[in-house]
Amino acid sequence: xxxxxxxxxxxxxxxxxxxxxxxxxxxxxxxxxxxxxxxxxxxxxxxxxxxxxxxxxxxxxxxxxxxxxxxxxxxxxxxxxxxxxxxxxxxxxxxxxxxxxxxxxxxxxxxxxxxxxxxxxxxxxxxxxxxxxxxxxxxxxxxxxxxxxxxxxxxxxxxxxxxxxxxxxxxxxxxxxxxxxxxxxxxxxxxxxxxxxxxxxxxxxxxxxxxxxxxxxxxxxxxxxxxxxxxxxxxxxxxxxxxxxxxxxxxxxxxxxxxxxxxxxxxxxxxxxxxxxxxxxxxxxxxxxxxxxxxxxxxxxxxxxxxxxxxxxxxxxxxxxxxxxxxxxxxxxxxxxxxxxxxxxxxxxxxxxxxxxxxxxxxxxxxxxxxxxxxxxxxxxxxxxxxxxxxxxxxxxxxxxxxxxxxxxxxxxxxxxxxxxxxxxxxxxxxxxxxxxxxxxxxxxxxxxxxxxxxxxx
Ligand SMILES: Cc1ncc(COP(=O)(O)O)c(C=O)c1O
Numbered sequence: 001x002x003x004x005x006x007x008x009x010x011x012x013x014x015x016x017x018x019x020x021x022x023x024x025x026x027x028x029x030x031x032x033x034x035x036x037x038x039x040x041x042x043x044x045x046x047x048x049x050x051x052x053x054x055x056x057x058x059x060x061x062x063x064x065x066x067x068x069x070x071x072x073x074x075x076x077x078x079x080x081x082x083x084x085x086x087x088x089x090x091x092x093x094x095x096x097x098x099x100x101x102x103x104x105x106x107x108x109x110x111x112x113x114x115x116x117x118x119x120x121x122x123x124x125x126x127x128x129x130x131x132x133x134x135x136x137x138x139x140x141x142x143x144x145x146x147x148x149x150x151x152x153x154x155x156x157x158x159x160x161x162x163x164x165x166x167x168x169x170x171x172x173x174x175x176x177x178x179x180x181x182x183x184x185x186x187x188x189x190x191x192x193x194x195x196x197x198x199x200x201x202x203x204x205x206x207x208x209x210x211x212x213x214x215x216x217x218x219x220x221x222x223x224x225x226x227x228x229x230x231x232x233x234x235x236x237x238x239x240x241x242x243x244x245x246x247x248x249x250x251x252x253x254x255x256x257x258x259x260x261x262x263x264x265x266x267x268x269x270x271x272x273x274x275x276x277x278x279x280x281x282x283x284x285x286x287x288x289x290x291x292x293x294x295x296x297x298x299x300x301x302x303x304x305x306x307x308x309x310x311x312x313x314x315x316x317x318x319x320x321x322x323x324x325x326x327x328x329x330x331x332x333x334x335x336x337x338x339x340x341x342x343x344x345x346x347x348x349x350x351x352x353x354x355x356x357x358x359x360x361x362x363x364x365x366x367x368x369x370x371x372x373x374x375x376x377x378x379x380x381x382x383x384x385x386x387x388x389x390x391x392x393x394x395x396x397x398x399x400x401x402x403x404x405x406x407x408x409x410x411x412x413x414x415x416x417x418x419x420x421x422x423x424x425x426x427x428x429x430x431x432x433x434x435x436x437x438x439x440x441x442x443x444x445x446x447x448x449x450x451x452x453x454x455x456x457x458x
Contacts, residue, residue, distance in 0.1 A: 025341050026383035027272040027400040030260045030284075032369035032417035035325050037063045040449060041442060047449055048330060048374055048413055051440055058331045058353030058437040060424045062094075062454065065443065066326035067102035073291035074316065075107070081295065081304040083314055088132040090249045090319025091117045095425050096439045097455035099323070100124035111249075111317040112151075115142045122149065124455075132246065132317060134176075134212070136160075136186055140167075147171040152315075154210045154246065158192055161199060170203035174210040174246055177231065179224050187211065197235055206240035208232055212248025212317070216283060218293050221247050222300035225314070229306050244313045251293050251321035252286035255369050255418055261285030264368065271341075272400045274348065274385040275393070279364040290321040320421035327420035329357055329437070331397070333412045334389060346383035346401050349408050354388040355397045357437050358416060359427040367416065367423060370402050374413040379406020386414065390432055 022028055032038070041047065041061065051059060071087055078085030088111040089103045097120065103110055104125035112118045113135030121131060128149025133142065136156040140163060146153050147169045154174045155161050164171055175196050178187030188196055200206045209228045213220055228245040235242035256264075261284050270277045288296055294316065298304040307314055331351035338345055360367040371386065383401035397416070408414070416423070428436050439454035 022381065022403045023344050023383060024269075025271050025344055025346065025401060026403050028260070028263050028267065029403050030256055030264060030368050030370050032255065032372075033257065035417070037066065037325070037442070037444075038328060038417055040444070041328075042372060042374060042415065044449060045375075047451065048415070051451055052330065052332055052413060055438050055440070057435050058329065058351070058357060060327055060329045060357070060419065060437050060439045061442050061451075062096055062098055062327040062420060062439050063325070063442055064098040064102045066324070066420075067099050067322055068106045070290065070322045070324055070326070071103060071106040071108045074294055074318065074322075077291040077294040077298070078314070081298040083298060083304050083307050084312075085314045085316065087322075088130075088246075088315060088317045089322050090317045091121060092426060093319030093422050094323055094326075094420055095120070095456055096441075097124055098439070098441050099326070099420075100126055103322075104130075108322075111319075113138075115139065115145055118142065118145055118149070118151070132315065134210075134317070143167060143171075144169075152207060152244070152246075155188075155196070156186055157188065158196060158199075161196055161204075165199070165201075165204060168203070170205070172205050172207045173200070174208050174244065175206065175231075176210045176212075177224075177228065179211055179213065180227075184214075193231070197238055197240070200240065206235055206242055208235075208242050208244035208246070208312070210246035210248065210315075213250055216250050216252040216286065216293075218288065218296040219300055221250070222297045222303050225297065225303050226301050226306060229303075229310060229312060232312055233310065243311060244315060245307075246315035246317060247297070249317045249319050249321070251291075251316070251318045252283060252289045253320050253324045253418075253421060254286045254289040255282075256284040258285050258287070274346075274401065275396065275399050278366040278399065281365055281368065282360070284368045290318070290324060293321075323421035325418060325420075327418075327424065327439075329353075329416045329419040329424055331357075331386075331414045331416075333408045333410055333414060336408055336410060344383070346385070347404075347407060349384060349386045349414070350389055351386060351397065351414055352389055353397075353437060354390050354431060354434065355395050356427045356429055356431060357424060358397050358419065359423050361397060361399070362427050366399055367397075367419075369417050371398065372415045372417065373404050373406065373408055374415055377406055381405055382407045384408060389434070
């Protein structure tokens with residue numbers, strides 16, 4: 001069977017899926033959602049191999065056009081609800097220059113938390129006024145640069161506010177609120193907010209308030225946003241403009257279909273894992289993701305109406321959700337070992353990179369969308385886990401045994417889908433002096449795909 005034969009309906013490769021009956025010591029199949037860009041890349045008979053030859057090691061592919069589409073979906077969500085809104089990309093989720101560039105080109109700003117991120121965003125054409133500076137106890141350098149570039153600064157503590165005041169230069173700030181009942185280390189509590197509002201005088205301007213919640217709950221975000229509208233109204237009575245609130249990020253991504261996720265949750269077994277089973281999982285099936293979640297937030301408690309009536313702009317800082325479908329990570333199989341558990345054989349692959357390039361593995365968790373073995377070839381279902389080219393026993397890109405539809409061979413490529421949000425580069429380091437995987441940008445040019453290196457890789 002050639003590669004073309006292995007491409008199913010709508011160009012969907014059949015390799016990521018496996019027959020229903022998987023052995024007891026193997027996890028069920030969890031194919032990533034079909035994606036036209038990704039499918040086209042997998043169906044190309046030579047491109048992935050050509051790139052792997054050229055870069056001589058693992059690499060990440062990025063589809064910048066997807067970032068632009070995701071930004072526009074959020075912008076359209078604001079427009080549909082009649083709300084003045086602004087999207088800041090949470091830069092920590094991906095360092096590629098092309099992502100910041102896509103934001104600049106689509107009128108999105110960038111949420112930065114270090115001088116390096118701030119400079120990298122400016123270098124891609126994001127204007128200073130389009131930056132939101134977050135993070136606790138920001139360095140003097142970051143505060144100074146942020147104020148000079150007229151960025152909005154989310155102030156996290158009273159001593160940080162004092163350091164900003166001492167700079168003596170104009171700055172537009174938000175006060176980051178510690179939500180009632182939260183034990184977060186971030187934000188100002190009720191008493192600190194009163195003190196801060198009192199202390200803010202020219203040349204500092206109190207533009208409004210912000211928060212960021214852990215988890216992915218739309219209702220909790222809407223209710224906290226409503227509380228922030230009240231904070232704005234109160235601050236106005238003290239003479240501050242207070243016309244902006246930021247509700248942070250945490251917009252979910254729908255990585256897996258409902259059935260695969262339910263099967264995984266309902267049949268989860270320690271026996272699927274080569275080593276210690278993970279402690280927790282991202283909600284890989286997320287029925288109301290991204291811009292649809294924004295719509296749900298705006299609808300709850302008539303948040304949209306409250307914002308409109310009070311002339312308040314709503315800022316959001318999505319990281320992961322702006323990167324949905326925007327890239328994959330590619331590793332070369334460097335070794336194949338056979339082992340047996342419960343009298344059943346399985347393979348342990350060693351690839352040419354490390355799990356530092358698949359961050360989920362570093363949070364006592366596991367990245368669930370199945371990697372796709374490339375190229376497509378016929379074969380028999382083979383439970384397979386994936387190790388890294390390091391000396392660490394625990395350095396596994398996939399701890400669970402995945403039902404690959406054939407045995408992998410040395411030289412094959414393993415493509416982890418939909419990794420642009422946090423997975424690629426938030427934890428990477430040149431451990432063992434291994435080169436960091438470069439980012440490769442893919443764009444469609446008529447009937448062919450073209451690739452080029454991202455600026456961060458040059
Ligand atoms: C202040 C702030 N904004 C935005 C984000 C981005 O969150 P996400 O990528 O889940 O959208 C984070 C993540 O930790 C954050 O701390």
